[in-house]
Amino acid sequence: MSEKDLPHVPGVSDYDGAAGGWGALGAVARAVSGQLALGRETIALHRMNQPAGFDCPGCAWPDPKETSSFEFCENGAKAVTWEATAKRVKPEFFAKNTVADLWNLTDYTLEGFGRITHPMAYDRASDTYQAIEWDEAFRRIGEALRALPDPNMAEFYTSGRASNEAAFLYQLFVREYGTNNFPDCSNMCHEATSVGLPKSIGSGKGTVLLEDFDHCDAIFCIGHNPGTNHPRMLSTLREASLRGVPIVVLNPLPERGLERFTSPQHPVEMLTNSSVRIASTYYKLKIGGDVAVLKGMMKYLLAADRAATGAGQPGVIDRAFIEANTTGYEALVDDIEATSWDAIEAKSGLSRAEIEAAGDIYAKAERTIVCYGMGITQHAHGTENVQQIANLLLLRGNIGRQGAGICPLRGHSNVQGDRTVGITEKPNDELNHGIRSTYGFEPPVEHGHDAVAAVIAIREGRSKALVALGGNLAVAMPDTEETFAAMRGLDLAVHIATKLNRSHLILAKQSFILPCLGRTELDVQATGPQSVTVEDSMSMVHASAGSLKPASEHLRSEPWIVRGIARATLPQTRVDWDGLVADYDLIRDDIEKVFPIFFDFNQRVRQPGGFRLRVAASERDWATPDKRAQFLLARGLDEDPLPDEDNLMLTTIRSHDQYNTTIYGLNDRYRGVTGRRDVIFMHAKDLAARGLKHGDRIDVVATGVNAADGKRRAVDGFVAVEYDIAEGSVAMYYPEGNALIALESHDRRSGTPAYKSVPVRITRSTVQGAKRPKRQAAHAV
DSSP states (O other): OOGGGSOOBTTBOOOOSOEEHHHHHHHHHHHHHHTTOHHHHHHHHHHBTSTTSBOOSSBOOOOOSSOOTTOOOHHHHHHHHHHSOSOEEOHHHHHHSOHHHHHTSOHHHHHHTOEEOSOEEEETTTTEEEEOOHHHHHHHHHHHHHHSSSGGGEEEEEOTTSOHHHHHHHHHHHHHHTOOOOOBGGGGTTHHHHHHHHHHHSOSSOOOOGGGGGTOSEEEEESOOHHHHSTTHHHHHHHHHHTTOOEEEEOSSOOGGGTEEEOTTOHHHHHHTOOEEOOSEEEOOOTTOHHHHHHHHHHHHHHHHHHHHHTTSOOSSOHHHHHHHEEOHHHHHHHHHTSOHHHHHHHHSSOHHHHHHHHHHHHHOSSEEEEEOHHHHSSTTHHHHHHHHHHHHHHTTOSSSTTOEEEEOOOBTTHHHHHHTTOOSSOOHHHHHHHHHHHOSOOOOSOOOOHHHHHHHHHTTSOOEEEEESSOHHHHSSOHHHHHHHHTTOSEEEEEESBOOGGGGSOOSEEEEEEBOOTTBOOEETTEEOOEEEEOTTSEEEEEOOOBOOSOTTOBOHHHHHHHHHHHHOTTOOSOHHHHHHOHHHHHHHHHHHOGGGTTHHHHHTSTTOEEOOOGGGGTOOOSTTSSEEOOOOOSSOSSOOSSTTOEEEEEEOOTTEETTEEOOSOBGGGTBOSOOOEEEEOHHHHHHTTOOTTOEEEEEEOGGGGTTSOOOEEEEEEEEEOSOOTTEEEEETTGGGGGOOTTOBOTTTOOBOTTOEEEEEEEOSSSSOBOOOOOOSSOO
16 A cells, blocks of 8 residues: 555555554553553553563563563553553443443443443343342352253353363353354354364364574465464564574565564664564465465475475475375375366465465475464365365374474463363263262263354243353454344343453343452462462463452452352352362462363463473374374365355454554554544455445445345445455454354364455445444343
8 A cells, every 4th residue: 555646545545664662662651641540550560471470461472581670562561551451441331321321332442441440230120230249149140040941951151261270160060061163262263273283183273482583494384474463473573584594475465573573672763763574575466265275285295395305305295204104195196196286276275386485485495383363264164274274284293392382372362271271062072981989970971062052042032041251252353243132132141341342242141240350469268379370372371360450349250250159050069169269279270280280270270381281283193083184185175165156255453552352442553544434445356346446334244144034234435445465355343343254154074164255346325324234222122
């Protein structure tokens, strides 16, 4: 985009700076001052990611062994200031604001009111939330859950910011209650990893450690944006770039954090306003072209291997590794050889020369790390995408050795840990045995609901209760209108939260908001101050202890709240809830009993930096049925087919002032957008082909599977922004784009919604301003 060539659009311009730098420091300063708690937030920032402090409530990028006194990033600082704010939402606020009035406010405004101070219950007569005592809230929630004819009529959602201790108690309560309905934020982001990698390498987690980046010879970054979603990764990429490691990026649109970075922790760069180049090569592939590119790179490797061995030189395929460790190589070769370069080029949007150049970098690197994010997983065939990355790495033995491996970039700070301690709708025999032997009750064994299945069950009336341990589930889910309507039919909705969000305003017959402590706050139980634990993207487990005075004397910790609901729901419980919550060491002792991988939990987590959970594939111990890594096929290249040649493929993205559904502000600095979110990023040729230009109002209508039921899913009146995005691809912000995606549009193997591959038709708009999806009254039907 170039301002001099385009008509002026309010709030849209060029941004020419690097990621980080003075812009990041200025954003942190504005975030701190905007929350009116300068002393409180500054103390918190000094303790974030420190050995005796608390873990960042933002992303799951690991902490370096040597931490500075300012080991945080811009968006981590925003997360802390958002939580440590001086703003409060007291009972008086709710008394003055009906739910109907609050419903008309933006999501940004709702969360911006501040921390909720009291447990609240909805009162239908006044259309307001009113304060309620904790014991009374628990009594009513317990009665409602016991009144359900079948425990499987309740859904228990978990946000990835919940600690290991809270998540473990939560899954224990739910299983004693009698269901495996665990819709989880992982279902919406990296479930394709959790499903796909165990089939490939026997482990559902990444195989690398942070130190591996010090030893790699090449890094491939596919479908992720570290500048916004995991900014501390930029320091790692910066160091790799400075030592000459090629960093190859495959992404539909340029992301400033993958282009160049000015480190706020390096005075020379700050004072000279200089930056370090991150990507050595940046390829803008079409949305849905990931399988094509990966197959193209493998096709190049096979040809290069034949040429080398034919000339009597060492091949580029690691045949010794393949023969000793894998199954399915011959079938993969047949599939790759049967795939034409014409088809690969057409689907990927890249030329054969570009793909072969990327393949050559990979072939020449002795040790390679492939990093990927939701640009890989959130597709109708996200599981196959993940497995093709594994195939690429296996061809050269790049799993299970130093400086090489697969690196899925998790989002929330403990989304991986929650899954490790039992938040799963598909319990295995080991989990069931651990619960049975430790607590003496029989856990349910049938598979429960993931996030999509849960909302469909609510829509169809098969589920009547929702308990949410954090998060903003209704807004995070696809099919905005149907999801909202479905949740209004619930009998019970319970939200454990720190701040107000839209999900709280979608009312069931009984609705409760239970305010909890944040990661930054002191948690004192019967035996004194407590710490919790989290697991990062690289399977490192470490302690987190807040130190700030709680925002209200009425706040309680997540483990304490789970205990209260469990005791009220299960009068004959077999679990010593009071004892466990009095001393979190006892929770960790029980985690160790149920999950032996946590052996010596309390001792190891007190070591500086914590400890790493074993990832068998990192040791070339393949926990697959035949004890070998598997080359798995993705038939064809139609990762996400377009139903009509006039259609474009849309992806949803996060703005730089955003983390998941939380909107910190209305700016997207690196993309040059200020004060607005009603934009669609489009290639100049795609605009011209539709008789459109930069700044025009447009309507975006979903097609294909998202229109198969005959419903019109659309966002109308948004602004077209000419952008350097791959031709045939368009992008808009999440969660605004969720309105375009049907619940049925998801990966059939993992259940992950296809947020990153939405076929759409774009036309000139007939409305003057942005018209978001119809929002009915907030009340239950």
